[in-house]
Amino acid sequence: MSDAALVRARGLRKEYGTGEGLVRAVDSVDLDVAAGETVAVMGPSGCGKSTLLHLLGGLDRASGGELHLAGQRVDQMSERGLARLRRDTVGFVFQAFHLMDELTAVENVELPALLAGKSARAARKRAVELLEQVGLADRAGFLPPALSGGQRQRVAVARALASEPLLVLADEPTGNLDSAATLEVLRLFETLHEAGQTLVIVTHDARIAATADRLISMRDGAFVDETRLGGSAAGSLASLAGLDG
């Protein structure tokens, strides 16, 4: 394990039920993610990859094992500590976008900053910058139902970046998107990767996984394979994924 690892998990477990009904969603996983690295986690539905992501981001508590994030022991954190972690250190991108339908794009993006106690003006300034960064400056005042799937996911990515997180966790970010929208999001992740953003992407789309620095395969809650892909992200992620027109 590298001391420089941003994420370090040892024997991480998540179990549901008891006795014969015991389900090990995540089964003694060891994981290191270096700063600036993009890691893809693949596996069939129900293999535990989303649960792993939830544990890494403090959305759920582990049943056992150790988890360190940016030098902090996450598995022993209080609820308040976890909230601080989610607010300052981690950004989430969900498959279902999870945008608030009653808020415009820019209002959705500024939400984490407002929750962090930043001033309304500072939060709005940062949100506008991020929407420009994801190419949606002209859609800032649109409500989510008026945006395409790709645009919604780009808004969600912008929101994930609002607090300048050390780690972005993406759970099937293109799972609800068509090919064109997938390309939009991939390009966005490519930009993030180039900018040195640490990313952990859960997917069962091999084309997306191929763009990562490292690919981890999961089955029945455990890691069954790990492949280093050799920094392909330096090139065009979209080209590698075969989505470029």
Next chain:
Amino acid sequence: MTGRLRLIGRLAARDLRRRRTEAFLLLLAFTAATATLALGLTLNGASNDQSYRQTRTATAGPDVVLSLNPDGSAMATRQGLAQLAALEHASGVTGHSGPFPATWVPLGGNGHTAGAQVEGRESAPASLDQPKVTQGSWLRGNGTAVLERTFAQALGVTAGGTVTLNGRSFTVAGIAVSAAVPPYPRVCDDGCEDTTSMQAGAQTGQVWVTEADARSLATRSEPLYYFLNLKLADPGQADAGSSDITWNTWQSISWLDSKVILSEQNVMMIFSSLLGILAIASVAVLVGGRMADQARRVGLLKAVGGTPELVAAVLLAEYVVIAGVAAVTGLLIGWAAAPLITRPGAGLLGTGASPGLTAGTIVVVMAVALLIALIGTFIPAVRAARVSTIRALAGSARPPKRRARLTALSARLPVVMLLALRIAGRRPRRAALNLASIAITAGGIIAMLAIASTGRVSFLAPGGSGLANPIAEQNGQVMLVVTVMLGILAAINVVFITWASVHDVRVSSALARALGATPEQATAGLVAAQALPALGGAVLGVPLGIGLSAAIQHGTTVTYPPVAGILAVLAGTVTAVTALTTPAAYASNHRPIAQALHDQAT
């Protein structure tokens, strides 16, 4: 048709079994409204007639009481008494007692001061209107007095005690009731205000002393007046014949005795309307909150060929069943509780009448219960009937309202208030129902406080007696009961609204936590989203309560509750709503975030 009805019945029965707590709370809300309405309607036909007749028989009550109020001059008194003497033998008069001299004097007893209408009587029993002694004995000579029972109770005086009349000490020989004089505090309703101030008249009770004592107690400012009791073959044939003589029939005295019940009936009718509105709010909140849950069922019904009418009927059936059960329960409660309210008080003999349920009362209560169910379910049912099958099958809830200004304003506020305003802004109709529900309850409490303060103003003011007002006390007890019912209904509404809100915002709250809000902030935001409209409702309840108190007093007076009481209502409302809301909000915001987000994704 039979198949459809069976399907509707089956779905309603299963839903009732599946959601027993909700069904029970809703039943409680409906029952509170129907019971109060039933009680109010039952009282409509109630009176103290039975007790009054019993008292009249026991005291040889007169058909007519004539009171002569001369201007104090010897000439007028002589002429008036001559007129009374002529009436004793008028056609149709079959018996008489009196004329008895009377005057108004200040009374002191047991540390209280009050006014007393002192009527002079002989120690020997009168043939008409011989007060029935219920404790002690009748007059034993000069220096003794007999007090009307309600008056004695308010004073806390018993037989063997002493009172002062115009500063002179009298031994209380006994306590008695009479059908010729309305009991305290209604003694002066038949006219003794003519010789006393209104203020004093409102606190006057009846005292019997010997004729000699009565004459000696009269003063220039409070001269003697006279009562003549007549027994008539036909009261309609007699004529007072002089403007100096006031004519009071036994019916009018009986009506004064019934004023307690009439007053209570007024309270019950006003409060049952409020309870009905709260019950509508309960149904509307519950049905609206459950629409998200029922969306899939609506979609399935539509997908298999259910018409919009069938969908609406399915939604309505459950609440109609609850309304029916509540109407029957409410009618039984109203019928059982009516005798408790129609108790005659200490001024009459016997127990209260047991007014029966009339067909009209049954029909009105059933119709109102059904109407509450219909009004509360109408909008959600129409909305469900209109929603597209695909959207219903997806189980997607109605999209929340966007409030641009509220969103912009909340961005400038601390995190808890930001969350609270945005949660409240998502469902403005629900927030409005919350506000209205609390306003009605707070209004009831404020009205009660205002009326209680009226009692204190009238009876404890400088120069007042400091005595309890039995009518106000009985009204106060009734108001307390219905206000408690209002409070229960409001609490049920708060619980329903919280459940609906928790369900509605579970994903957005989880998302807020995923984005960095602490569970405490999310919980406080959800609680504040309920407490803010509640505070608004409590503030609105103040003028509403003052208006209600005026309505209960037939618009004769506008009274204001004490400031401390108003502040206590405001603080108490917010505290109660916070206490009711916190457990559900806490539980919701301490669920794993991933689980809450997963709920929507699936």
